[in-house]
Amino acid sequence: MTQSDRRFTPQPFSSDVASGLASEPEQRVTLRGPAELADALPYLLGYHPDDSIVVIAVHGEHGRFGGRIRLGIPSVPQEWPEAARQVAECLLAGSEAEGDRPTGAVLYLCQDARSGEEPSAVPVRLRPLAQELRAACVALDMPVFEALCLSGGRFWSFCCDDPRCCPPEGIELRPPGSSPMAAAATYAGIRVQGTLKELAARLAPLAPHRAPLQEQALDTAAADLLPRMLDVSAKEIVRARTLELAAHLLGRFSSSPPAAGRCPSEVDVSDDARISEAEAAALIVGLQDRITRDRAAEWMEGVDAQPALRLWRALGRRCVGAFTEYAAAPLTLAGWVSWSTGDETNARVALSAALEADPECVFARLLHSACNSGLDPEPLRGTLRGQRAAHGGRPEACRGAGAGPGPRPGPEA
Template sequence: MTNNREPRIPSDRPSVTPATAGPGPQITLRSPAELADALPYMLGFHPTDSLVIVAVHGEGGRFGGRLRVGIPAEPAEWDETARQAAECLIRGSERRGGKPDGIVVFLCREPRGEESGREVMNRLRPLAHGVRLACGALDVPVLEVLCLSAGRFWSYVCPDERCCPAEGSRLAAVGTSVMAAAATFAGLQVRGSLAEIEGRLAPLGGAVADEMERALDRAAVDLVPKILDGATREDVGAETLALARSLMRRMTLAPPAEGPRGADDRDDGLLGHDEAAALILGLQDREVRDVAAEWMEDEEAPPALRLWRALARRCVGAYGEHAAAPLTLAGWVSWSTGDEPTARIALGMALRADAEYRFAQLLHHACNEGVDPEGLRQCLREERRRREPRRRRPAAGTRPP
C-alpha cells in the first residue's frame, strides 16, 4: 500500500553525509566500542538527541552515506521516523552508486532528570527495533545498533557480556583512541556537539530578546512599506548592503575573543538592535540576499559568517521565520569554506524556520547529495563581475601606476 502522507520528522530535517573517497589512513573497526568512538568523526560533530544510520558497502565493510535526524519526543512517531530515515538513506545510496550491503545504527540521547543511561537505552529499544524492521523491509540487513548515553554505549545486537555488558561500556576519552589519531592525521575535525553548534545559531532569550523584538517592530513599520514599494525598494536594498559591509568591517577590526561562546558574545555586543533589525528585514528581499551570498570566500567569508550567525540569533519572537535568510547564508558560507557538518545543521535550522524557503531547500539538497559548491561559487563570482562597474583599464601601451 502506498503511503501518501506528508513526510513528518518533527525535530529537524534529515541531513545526509555522502560517502567520501580519497587518500587517507584506512582504519578497521572491529568492535562496538570502536564503532561508537568513530561516530563523531563520521559526522564532524557529536550528535545529541539523534538517530544516525550509516550505509556499509562491500565485503570489507566500507562506510558510505550517513543520515542524521532528531529523535521525536513522542514514541508514537518513531516507526514513521525509522521508515523515512531508512528509505532516505538506502534510496539515496542507490542513486549515488549502489545499494548498501548493510546498515549500522546509532541512537544518541542523554538522560533527563534522574534517568540513567541504561534506562535511556531500554526506552529507545522500540525505535531500534523499528529501524531494523524498516531496513529489512528494503532488503538491507542491520549489522549493529548502538545506544550512546551518559558516557556509555550499549549494543542492541551483540549478546556477548564480555564486550557488551548489561551496564554498558564506557566510551573512550576524547582524543585517546586510534580513530582520533587517524582523524587528526587526516585533518578531520569534530566541531563540538550538535547542541553547541545549534546554540550558536539559536535565538536569544530573556530581556535582550524583548528589546530585539521591539526593534524589529519599529523597523517593520519603517522598512516594510519601502520594500513593498518598487520606487524605494532598490534604495532599501543598497542601504541594507552598505550596512552589512560596515558591520563586517567592524567585526574584522574587533579584538579576538576566547572560545566560541566568547566570540558570539563579542559579536552580539558589536551589533545594535536597530542595526540588526534593519539588516534582518532587508535580507528578506531575495535580490539583497543573493548579493550577500557573494561574500563566501577569502577575507570576506569569516566576518560574513559571524554577521549571519549574529543576525540569526536576533530573529526572536514573532520574527522567527525571518531567521531563514541569515541561517541559509550561514549555511552557504560554511559549505563554501569546507565546513559541511555546520552547513547541514544551519540549513536544516533554516528549513525549520521556514520549510518553504527555496534557497535553503536547494542548498540543503545539494549539500546532502555531495555536490561540489564550486559551481555555485563560479555563478556568484560571474554575477558579481557583471553587476559591479568595470574598473578603468589603462590605455594601450601604458603601465598602470
C-alpha cells in the same frame, strides 16, 4: 533529517578518510568491533550527535561506509514506527540515487540519561526504537549489522545480550583522541566540533530578557521598510542602503577578530554586543529581499568569509518573537559561507535551521540538497564572483544608488 556523503570504509567496518593532501594516497582505517564503531561516530559526522538516530549505509563485502541519515529521536514513542520507516526509506533512496544500493546498515541511538535516570536505563528505554529501526531496514533488505546505544560516555550493543562482552552497565568509551580513527581523522584534517546542541545553540534566538527590545526594533523596521521594498520606485534605494549597512557591519566585525582560544559561546556574546537592535532589525528586514540576499552571498571567501559568517549568525539570533521566520535569510547565508569555506558540518546545521524557520525558503533547500549530495560549491562561487565583478566589486559599491529611507550605519555598540 540530514544525509551526508563523506565516505568511510571498514573491515568489516573499515573507513576511508581523505588525507586532505592531493598527493597523498587514500588512507584506510579498519574498525574492529562495537568499541571502535562507537568511537568513530563523531568523526563520521563532525560532531557528537546528542539526542539522535544515526543510520549509516554499508556497501559491499568489505563493509564500506556510505551515506548516512540523522534524525532527532521523537519524544513520543508512538511516533517511532513511522520515524523508523522514513529513516530506512530515506537512506535507501539516497544511496540508490548515487547508484550504490546498501548491503546493510549500522545503527546508533545517542541520548543522555534523563533527570534521575541511570545511564543503564537509556538502552532499555530505547530498545523498542532500535527494534523498529532494525525491522524497517530488514524490510528493505538492509540488515543492521550492529546497533549501538551511546549515553553518558558509555555504549551498549542492541545486537548482543551476552554479559561477558556486553555488560548491563555498558562499556566506557575510549578517551577522546586515543583511537586509530581519531589519529586518521586528525591526519585528514577532520575535527569534532562539539555536540549538535552546541552547534545549534550558536543560531538560537536571543535570551528572553533581550528579545522584547529586538522584537520592537523589528516591528519598527518592518513597518518602515517593507512598503518601500514593494514600491518599484523605492526598492532599489532600500537594497542599496541595506547593503551599505551590511558592509559597514562587516567592516566592524573584520576589525575585531575573536581572540585566540575563546570558546564559541564567548565569541557569540561578544558579536551580539557589536550590533544595535536598530541595525540588526534594518538588516534582517532588508535581507528578506531576494536580490539583496543574493548580493550579500558574495561575501563568501577570503578575508570576508569569517566576519560575514559571524554577522549572519548574529542576525539569525536576533530573529525573535513574530519574526522567527525572518531568520531563514541570515541562516541560509551562514550555511552558504560555511559550505563555501569547507565546513560542511556547520553548513548543514545552519541550513537545517534555516529550513526550520521557513520550510519554503528555496535558496536554503537548494543549498541543503547540494551540500548533502557532496557537490562542489565552486561553480556557485564562480557565479557569485562574476556577479560581483559585474557591479564593480564589493556589494557596497551600489551605495551610489542614492540616499533614502532605511538605516544609517551607527556607532559600534
